[in-house]
Amino acid sequence: xxxxxxxxxxxxxxxxxxxxxxxxxxxxxxxxxxxxxxxxxxxxxxxxxxxxxxxxxxxxxxxxxxxxxxxxxxxxxxxxxxxxxxxxxxxxxxxxxxxxxxxxxxxxxxxxxxxxxxxxxxxxxxxxxxxxxxxxxxxxxxxxxxxxxxxxxxxxxxxxxxxxxxxxxxxxxxxxxxxxxxxxxxxxxxxxxxxxxxxxxxxxxxxxxxxxxxxxxxxxxxxxxxxxxxxxxxxxxxxxxxx
Amino acid sequence: xxxxxxxxxxxxxxxxxxxxxxxxxxxxxxxxxxxxxxxxxxxxxxxxxxxxxxxxxxxxxxxxxxxxxxxxxxxxxxxxxxxxxxxxxxxxxxxxxxxxxxxxxxxxxxxxxxxxxxxxxxxxxxxxxxxxxxxxxxxxxxxxxxxxxxxxxxxxxxxxxxxxxxxxxxxxxxxxxxxxxxxxxxxxxxxxxxxxxxxxxxxxxxxxxxxxxxxxxxxxxxxxxxxxxxxxxxxxxxxxxxx
DNA sequence: GACTTTTAAATGTCAGACAAATAAAAATTC
DNA sequence: GAATTTTTATTTGTCTGACATTTAAAAGTC
Numbered sequence: 182x183x184x185x186x187x188x189x190x191x192x193x194x195x196x197x198x199x200x201x202x203x204x205x206x207x208x209x210x211x212x213x214x215x216x217x218x219x220x221x222x223x224x225x226x227x228x229x230x231x232x233x234x235x236x237x238x239x240x241x242x243x244x245x246x247x248x249x250x251x252x253x254x255x256x257x258x259x260x261x262x263x264x265x266x267x268x269x270x271x272x273x274x275x276x277x278x279x280x281x282x283x284x285x286x287x288x289x290x291x292x293x294x295x296x297x298x299x300x301x302x303x304x305x306x307x308x309x310x311x312x313x314x315x316x317x318x319x320x321x322x323x324x325x326x327x328x329x330x331x332x333x334x335x336x337x338x339x340x341x342x343x344x345x346x347x348x349x350x351x352x353x354x355x356x357x358x359x360x361x362x363x364x365x366x367x368x369x370x371x372x373x374x375x376x377x378x379x380x381x382x383x384x385x386x387x388x389x390x391x392x393x394x395x396x397x398x399x400x401x402x403x404x405x406x407x408x409x410x411x412x413x414x415x416x417x418x419x420x421x422x423x424x
Numbered sequence: 425x426x427x428x429x430x431x432x433x434x435x436x437x438x439x440x441x442x443x444x445x446x447x448x449x450x451x452x453x454x455x456x457x458x459x460x461x462x463x464x465x466x467x468x469x470x471x472x473x474x475x476x477x478x479x480x481x482x483x484x485x486x487x488x489x490x491x492x493x494x495x496x497x498x499x500x501x502x503x504x505x506x507x508x509x510x511x512x513x514x515x516x517x518x519x520x521x522x523x524x525x526x527x528x529x530x531x532x533x534x535x536x537x538x539x540x541x542x543x544x545x546x547x548x549x550x551x552x553x554x555x556x557x558x559x560x561x562x563x564x565x566x567x568x569x570x571x572x573x574x575x576x577x578x579x580x581x582x583x584x585x586x587x588x589x590x591x592x593x594x595x596x597x598x599x600x601x602x603x604x605x606x607x608x609x610x611x612x613x614x615x616x617x618x619x620x621x622x623x624x625x626x627x628x629x630x631x632x633x634x635x636x637x638x639x640x641x642x643x644x645x646x647x648x649x650x651x652x653x654x655x656x657x658x659x660x661x662x663x664x665x666x667x
Numbered sequence: 668g669a670c671t672t673t674t675a676a677a678t679g680t681c682a683g684a685c686a687a688a689t690a691a692a693a694a695t696t697c
Numbered sequence: 698g699a700a701t702t703t704t705t706a707t708t709t710g711t712c713t714g715a716c717a718t719t720t721a722a723a724a725g726t727c
């Protein structure tokens with residue numbers, strides 16, 4: 182673990198990268214304790230605040246955790262799926278909001294990925310996951326639900342569908358795609374009739390999963406995608422030309 | 425933007441979260457300049473090193489960039505797709521290596537996601553992307569190629585396939601899945617015969633894309649997946665029982 | 668031996684200072 | 698008056714040294 186003393190700018194970034202490389206290469210293993218801040222500052226020949234800035238960078242990526250007190254210090258984190266989800270979702274949400282990604286593009290990506298899970302989910306979904314989906318559908322049919330709550334329930338339902346595939350890597354990858362769509366979805370105003378149509382499709386998906394009918398799940402997702410995109414188009418239309 | 429002065433621990437984390445929230449909510453917009461470190465430390469009633477640690481956390485997530493000098497400071501970053509790729513890949517790679525994800529699980533996820541792109545890619549792939557794939561296939565058939573170089577070329581080919589879908593959100597989501605697999609793939613020793621088989625399948629994929637034959641792309645990907653998994657099983661078998 | 672107290676080590680935070688970069692303002696020159 | 702150079706002010710990057718707080722282990726006490 183060495184840094185280049187010739188490049189004077191951004192010492193803390195260099196140190197962070199050096200430690201990061203050591204973790205990725207396996208030189209530092211999970212739960213191993215890093216040298217103390219004082220020792221690191223000695224090793225890299227920089228002051229403690231500089232070392233601290235480097236460590237905070239790594240903490241922001243959940244690569245390390247710190248513990249105070251005697252025999253405390255910085256420890257290499259086991260990056261859990263749960264922990265990676267939130268990072269993934271934050272990044273995806275920002276990406277969509279900052280790059281003026283069209284609703285269509287995001288929608289297409291989301292349903293394409295979701296359909297990739299469908300066959301696996303039809304095969305492996307547990308009774309528990311099916312029950313979660315039914316419960317969310319029931320919630321969606323409650324009158325007086327706000328549009329935000331409706332969308333949140335929609336996300337929960339789709340996450341259950343994704344988790345049904347029983348593949349944590351898939352769940353992780355899709356968490357970003359599904360959750361990041363929510364702010365875009367929230368911009369749609371759902372009429373009573375459109376909610377009814379969506380709930381009907383959700384029920385079809387749940388039914389198909391219950392029957393382990395992969396083809397029908399896929400077909401219904403296609404239908405749901407085109408319906409969602411039509412809804413968004415209507416919203417855009419109304420904004421351009423409010424009747 | 426406020427922080428809770430009652431929770432004494434991790435002031436820098438609280439400040440980072442406050443600024444992060446302001447960015448996500450749109451209170452701070454792209455390219456907007458944050459107050460100077462001195463002003464922030466005044467505003468949050470903490471010292472400048474503490475503010476700096478918070479800013480370094482945000483810089484680690486590419487949420488801000490800093491510039492020295494007069495009229496310098498911290499600016500809200502536009503999170504580009506390119507910038508998000510590398511984060512996504514780092515996280516995915518660590519996730520796989522730290523959680524003992526089985527080759528089968530990762531492989532299943534990767535091919536499921538890739539097959540989700542296939543129909544779009546068959547429809548929209550450009551001549552350029554097809555040429556990239558052909559070039560990678562040609563490279564793969566060069567004798568004397570190391571296993572690592574073979575895998576790297578494999579990744580490049582599959583990224584071209586994914587990019588063919590012409591959906592940046594899909595490309596972003598899949599970058600992690602495809603690239604993170606590479607270290608696992610590198611553990612496979614490719615015999616001359618297995619390379620030949622893979623190249624044949626790659627050629628089939630390229631041919632099918634040229635014909636815009638979505639069904640054939642999908643079928644070939646299924647074949648490639650099962651072949652890859654068989655290869656990995658053989659490697660595992662040989663390690664357990666070296667003949 | 669079990670409990671309490673002390674101690675040492677480590678992170679968290681602060682204050683003040685200087686260096687380096689950089690853009691704007693001021694001065695100089697033609 | 699315009700172009701160039703110099704100065705200056707602002708802001709981040711880094712350092713030194715200090716104190717507070719937390720925590721586990723060691724020492725002491727009953």
